[in-house]
Amino acid sequence: MFKKMFKKILIANRGEIAVRVLRACHEMGIAAVVVYSDVDRAALHVRKADEAYPIGAAAASESYLNIGKILDVAKRSGADAIHPGYGFLSENAKFAQACVDAGVKFIGPTAAAMDAMGSKTRARQAMERAGVPFVPGTSRGVESFEQAEEVAARIGYPVMLKAAAGGGGKGMRLVHAADELKSALEGARSEAERSFGDREVYIEKAIVNPRHIEMQVLADEHGNTVYLGERECSLQRRHQKVLEEAPSPIVDADMRRRMGEVAVRVAQAARYTNAGTVEFLVDQQKNLYFLEMNTRLQVEHPVTELITGLDLVHLQIRIAAGEKLPFEQEDVYIRGHAIECRIYAEDPDNNYFPSPGKITLLLAPSGPGIRRDSGMYEGWSVPIDYDPLLAKLIGYGTDREQAISRLTRALSEYFVGGIKTNISLFRRILRDADFRAAKLDTGFLDRMLKEPDDRVVDARAAEVAAIAAGMFAALGSRGAAAGERTADGSSQAIDKAESNWKSVSRREALR
Numbered sequence: 001m002f003k004k005m006f007k008k009i010l011i012a013n014r015g016e017i018a019v020r021v022l023r024a025c026h027e028m029g030i031a032a033v034v035v036y037s038d039v040d041r042a043a044l045h046v047r048k049a050d051e052a053y054p055i056g057a058a059a060a061s062e063s064y065l066n067i068g069k070i071l072d073v074a075k076r077s078g079a080d081a082i083h084p085g086y087g088f089l090s091e092n093a094k095f096a097q098a099c100v101d102a103g104v105k106f107i108g109p110t111a112a113a114m115d116a117m118g119s120k121t122r123a124r125q126a127m128e129r130a131g132v133p134f135v136p137g138t139s140r141g142v143e144s145f146e147q148a149e150e151v152a153a154r155i156g157y158p159v160m161l162k163a164a165a166g167g168g169g170k171g172m173r174l175v176h177a178a179d180e181l182k183s184a185l186e187g188a189r190s191e192a193e194r195s196f197g198d199r200e201v202y203i204e205k206a207i208v209n210p211r212h213i214e215m216q217v218l219a220d221e222h223g224n225t226v227y228l229g230e231r232e233c234s235l236q237r238r239h240q241k242v243l244e245e246a247p248s249p250i251v252d253a254d255m256r257r258r259m260g261e262v263a264v265r266v267a268q269a270a271r272y273t274n275a276g277t278v279e280f281l282v283d284q285q286k287n288l289y290f291l292e293m294n295t296r297l298q299v300e301h302p303v304t305e306l307i308t309g310l311d312l313v314h315l316q317i318r319i320a321a322g323e324k325l326p327f328e329q330e331d332v333y334i335r336g337h338a339i340e341c342r343i344y345a346e347d348p349d350n351n352y353f354p355s356p357g358k359i360t361l362l363l364a365p366s367g368p369g370i371r372r373d374s375g376m377y378e379g380w381s382v383p384i385d386y387d388p389l390l391a392k393l394i395g396y397g398t399d400r401e402q403a404i405s406r407l408t409r410a411l412s413e414y415f416v417g418g419i420k421t422n423i424s425l426f427r428r429i430l431r432d433a434d435f436r437a438a439k440l441d442t443g444f445l446d447r448m449l450k451e452p453d454d455r456v457v458d459a460r461a462a463e464v465a466a467i468a469a470g471m472f473a474a475l476g477s478r479g480a481a482a483g484e485r486t487a488d489g490s491s492q493a494i495d496k497a498e499s500n501w502k503s504v505s506r507r508e509a510l511r
């Protein structure tokens with residue numbers, strides 16, 4: 001049946017994703033309404049929106065997480081639909097339902113689909129029905145230590161304890177041997193209680209040094225579900241993705257089809273609609289195990305957009321407006337390679353602590369194959385109150401090598417003055433031999449960050465050389481004045497050597 005396209009969409013988010021979504025709205029001739037907290041008054045999404053409504057104090061509970069305030073703005077602004085972005089209320093089933101009750105279309109799955117995938121154990125039970133491979137273990141929380149002991153012995157150590165209501169690694173415990181199980185179980189239960197108010201802990205066979213590979217799925221409201229290729233998300237630090245790429249260097253066409261068909265089965269089992277992502281762990285033998293489903297548009301969606309040529313936000317809006325998918329699975333074609341760097345306001349020299357403050361200078365890269373999804377601008381002050389993601393820098397190329405070379409070039413052009421950022425981390429990752437050889441797993445970044453950075457070592461060595469050269473020059477000239485000579489009797493040799501040395505070391509020190 002014919003469905004009217006939205007005239008006005010409220011974006012219940014902030015930062016780069018709010019800018020990204022409002023751009024799609026404007027490209028589709030849809031007005032964009034945004035909300036902002038007190039500290040976001042001058043934020044980029046406020047400046048670019050057609051209408052902007054203040055919704056309260058910086059604390060997310062007073063603003064971006066406040067369902068009542070956001071729905072009140074939807075009503076006052078006459079918004080037809082709400083896009084939640086990622087984070088905040090994007091996976092909150094109560095919010096999705098509140099939108100329906102308020103007669104505003106939620107651009108995402110239904111509350112029921114969210115609920116089906118929200119609890120890890122419910123998700124696993126749904127997978128069992130869908131015949132989806134997942135890590136051997138329990139699909140319900142363990143009732144007792146004795147039961148945990150029996151399961152661990154059956155599946156074999158190492159095992160992983162996980163909070164049923166958890167995610168992102170919270171409440172997880174890796175247990176290598178039986179004598180560690182009791183204390184680990186107690187620890188996991190109390191952390192689950194503290195973090196999620198739910199002590200349910202289940203137990204799985206631990207996959208050692210897995211890759212994290214996720215499959216993008218898209219489903220309309222007419223029963224059509226497709227997969228759009230996978231993303232390699234193994235480069236994480238403390239369960240926070242740092243760099244993502246598509247396609248995964250280890251996934252071939254056959255594996256992609258297998259993962260895609262499983263992901264579609266998962267989405268259909270959950271009666272899923274709109275954009276979603278099915279996460280897998282992949283072991284060293286390329287066996288894949290269902291991990292969890294994310295019921296939102298993900299931060300890293302641009303790498304999938306670049307290799308498929310599809311705009312996921314346009315498609316989300318069209319699906320929510322009741323349109324059928326404008327293509328079939330066989331029309332999805334993957335071309336080229338994309339790599340995304342998450343640019344954070346963090347200080348790499350101070351344990352990546354947030355680095356808020358005013359951006360006094362911003363030199364941003366562009367050029368062939370470079371996409372920048374940014375929420376910052378020169379003169380803007382980065383608030384301390386939210387996730388410090390400033391922008392995403394994505395490099396696209398015909399193949400992985402070209403994507404790396406373009407991203408390397410773009411990073412050399414990127415400068416953010418006034419605050420610290422993690423830009424230098426990406427320069428290091430992209431020149432790392434294991435990264436360039438695509439030897440990736442979820443432990444990669446921890447291993448790389450434990451090693452001294454050869455470039456820093458070189459720079460320090462160059463600094464010492466520059467100081468030595470300077471001292472040598474000073475002593476040399478005083479020595480020459482006092483009649484000292486080099487081995488060949490002329491002071492020119494020292495002058496010549498030190499002048500080359502000085503210029504080289506100064507160049508090194510500035511790299």
Ligand code: MV4
Binds near residue numbers: 135168169172206211
């Ligand atoms: C695992 C695992 C190994 N074996 N489950 C981390 C958070 C959540 N997404 C699931 N995670 C893991 N589950 C089993 N049975 C290793 C991880 C894991 C991980 C997974 C994906 C991305 C980064 C990770 C970092 C550490 C551990």
